[in-house]
Amino acid sequence: MKNHRNPQEVNAGSMADIAFLLLIFFLVTTTIENDAGLNRIMPPDDNNAIVDIKERNLFEISIxxxxLIMAEEDIIDPKNLREKVIAFIDNGGLPLEAExxxxxxxxxxxxxSSENPDKAVISLKAQRNSSYPVYVTVQNEVIAAYNELRDRESLRLFNTPYKTIYSDYYNEEINEDEKKVLKERLEIIRALYPQKILEPETLNN
Incomplete structure (x- = not known):
């Protein structure tokens, strides 16, 4: 008479422990790459907000x-773009007695040209086939123009460059009282030269 043996069971408890430890290991050692991008506020879907902009207060840049970069319908070298943007923003075209x-x-x-930095708007447009590096270059020059003007006024008012105030504000070692003063200074400078960049949807042709 044959012996009937029950099949031996495999203890899977240790397998679960090993899988859990491996999961913890990969969570701890894996590095997650952050997507690089540009810090921008997307333009609103409603374009009615730009209807009231006077032609003189709008500086149009297109790629x-x-x-090829066009500024005010003229082809321009990227190296000269910053100077053009600064001249537009800083024009101050209102008469002395005007509000x-x-x-x-x-x-x-x-x-x-623009009446006041608060009313000056930079419009940046690109064709569908424009290259991304050129688009970023144009954006960087526009931002650099604003930062240069802010630096000038920050030095005049506080004897400190704008970029220094900005970096100090985000320094974790700064106490709350110092941070409050820095924040007020940043707000004053930004009010003098508010960054107004309009980036409509990319054109198809």
Whole structure:
């Protein structure tokens, strides 16, 4: 008569422990890459907000399919773009007696350019086939123009560059009282030269 043996069971308890330990190991050792990008506020879907912008207060920059940069309908070298943007923002074209006259602007005060930095708007458009590096280059030059103007006023008012105040504000070693003063200074400078960049949807042709 044959012996009937029950099949031996495999203890799976240790397998679960090993799987758990492996999971913890990979969670601890794996590095998650952060996506690089540009710190921008997306333009609103409703374009009614830009209807009231006067033509003189709008500086249009466009990039065509050949990656040529157009500023105010003229082809421009990227190296000269920052200077053009600064001249537009800092124009201060209102008459001395007019409301909103910019007494700190150092531009040409042309009647055909922006009235006040608060009203100056930079419009940036790109064609569908424009290259991303060129688009980023243009954005960087526009931001650099704002930072240069902010640096100038920060030095005039607080004898400190804007970028220094900005970096100090985000320094974890700064106490709350110092942070409050730095925040107030940042707000003052940003109010003098508010960053207004309009980035409409990319054009198809």
């Amino acid at each position: 065509n399919d050949a990656d 909103g006259y910019c007494d700190y602007c150092k531009g040409e005060r042309s009647a055909n």
